[in-house]
Amino acid sequence: MSEAPGSHPRATSAAGHGRRIFRALGSGLLLALAVAFPAHAEEVFTGQAAAARATDSTWIPAPARRAAVCIVDTGNDVTPDTANVVARFATDGGTGADLNAGKHGTLMAMIASAPHDGFGMVGAAPSIDVVSVRASSDGTSFGGFDVQAAVQTCMAKRAAYNIKVVSLSLGGDIGGIAANTTQRNAFQDMIDNARLHGLNVVAAAGNGATGTVDWPAGYPPAFAVGAAANDGARCGFASWGPELDLWAPGCPLDVARPDATGNAAWASGSSEATAFVAGILTQLRGLDPGLGVDAAEQVVRANARSTAAGPYLDVAAAFTGAGFAPQLAAGHDAVPAPIVTTPSTASLEAHAPTTVIDAPAPEAAPPSSIPEPARIVPSDGQQRSRLGRPVVRSLTVRRGTLTLVLKGKPKGIEARVEVYARKRGGVFPTLARSVRIRADHLRTRVSGTLNQVSIIYRDPTGVREASAPLIVHPRT
Incomplete structure (x- = not known):
């Protein structure tokens, strides 16, 4: 998730003494704009959907009655990417608008269920609805009583909106949130009661890079979600522990900015992984009401x-x-045609790919050092110079090994390289590799028939805006 420094939303203990302990669990990272197409072009095929093998399920038509996920967070703003939000509530009686500077709650709704409408991004399950409950009065902190009241609202509204899942992209140290038996019992009762009312409670495991799962995800009846890379490696910031139920895409996710621009960006964190899983669980239960x-x-x-x-x-x-x-x-048949982008380079040395056995782990991985908190870039309204589009000197695929050499890559700039391949027997390509490199070359194994390589330059310091991508379709 992404906020300006100091605005990372936290929550106080259940006793409401004002201690800032409970926090919204985005990694604190929404990286610089990664605009792939002209303004308002939609991210239809996301890396997280490919990593979680959700490229077909995303497009399953909605059942006769749509199921809903209840997202307890910092509120929700109205944008084309939140068109599936059918109701907005607030524990303080307000409008339910997102009060967080980085629009944490809005982004969580987008990740779970942004619709396919030509704007921004497509979420994990666009066939579900979202009910948003704001549990913060200022967008920067949650009170323990407010979180409990928000979950109670989800329970009270479950029949009206067919709510199946409660999503909690928040958490903290149990010693602060539930410092005594009374406070701990209150949170445990909150989760137990929700489950008794037929609601899954999905919660973020945390971003502390420790072997302790944050609370309330650490309470075993909650469904605790940890953040992992697309290749299944634990994100460097992710927490873990025996209470963790599932790992899901968390570093990075392909998202859109949670504002009126809808421009593409990357986000990382257990918040994001939790919202994705909550959307999938909701879709699953909507398809089978029993x-x-x-x-x-x-x-x-x-x-x-x-x-x-x-x-x-x-x-x-x-x-x-x-x-x-x-x-x-049926979802597979409904997948929209991919957007075809013409490479800007006149000639690329490329060879016909071949199908190979499963490849080893990539040579590089998404960054594990996550600033706390980070920000949407740019956050100060100032214009930054954009990095030039990457230029490929050569791209070859021989015996299942992809060799990429870049031409004129600026010093100190990272290249994000995404490799899409079609597995044997498959019809649609999936993300086979997502690699970040500092060098001007990459050599990696690829499983399947290479379909497309996407290359974006980004500045780790945030001084310069990320480049537009180069999309290369090797000749076959």
């Missing part, structure tokens, strides 16, 4: 794939395990 709280969580856990971090969300496997193979096929 699927209960425990059964829905079990089918997701049982069908997770094994990765370096641990069990990692596999949406296609979970939906197939739940008996929704026909719905996945």
Whole structure:
């Protein structure tokens, strides 16, 4: 998530003494604009959907009655990317607008369910609705009583909006949030009651890079989500522990800015991973109204794939395990045609790719050093110079190994390289590699038939705006 320094939303203890302990769990990172197409072009195929094998489930048509996720956060603003937000409430009786400077709550709704409407981005499950409950009166802190009241609102509104899941992209140290037995019991009762009312409670494991899961995700009946990279490695900032239920895409996610521009950006954090999983669980339960709280969580856990971090969300496997193979096929048939971008370079040395066995881990990974808190760039309204579009000197694929050499890459600038490949028997390409490099060359193995390589320059210092991407379609 992304805020200006000092605005990272936190929450006080349940006793309401004003101690800032509970925080919204974005990593604090929404990286510089990564505009791939002209303004308002939509991010239809996101890296997180590819990593979680949700490229078909995203497009499953909505059931006769749409299910809803109740997002307890800093509020929600009206933009084209929040068109699926059907109700906005606030525990202080206000309008429900997002009071956080970085629009944390708005971004969580977008990640869960931004619609396919030609603006911004497409969320994990655009066929679900969102109910937003603001549990902060200033956008910078939550009170323990406010969080509990917000979850109570989700329970009270569950029948009217067909709410199936409560999403809590927030948390903190149990010693501060639940410093005594009374406070701990209050939070435990909150989660237990929600589950008794038929609501999954999905909560963020935390960004403290420790072996302790934040509270309330650390309470075992909550469904605790950790942030992992697209290749299944734990994000450097992510917390873990025995209470963690599932890892999901968390560094980075392809998102849009939560404002009127809808411009593309990257975001990282356990907040983002939690919102993504909450959207998927809601979609799953909406497709089968008889699927209960425990059964829905079990089918997701049982069908997770094994990765370096641990069990990692596999949406296609979970939906197939739940008996929704026909719905996945319908979603596959409904996938919109991809946007084709013509490379700006006149000639690229490229060779026909070949299908190979599974490739090893990439040579580089998304950054693990996450500033706390970070900001949407630019946050001061000032214009920054943009990095020039990357230029490729050569791109070759031989015997399953991709070799990329860049021409004139500025010193100190990172290149984000995304490799899309079509697996054997597959129809649509998926993200095979997401690599960040400081060098001017990359050599990596690719599993499947190479379809597209996307290259973006970004400045780690934030002084210069990220380049427009170069999209390369190797000749076949």
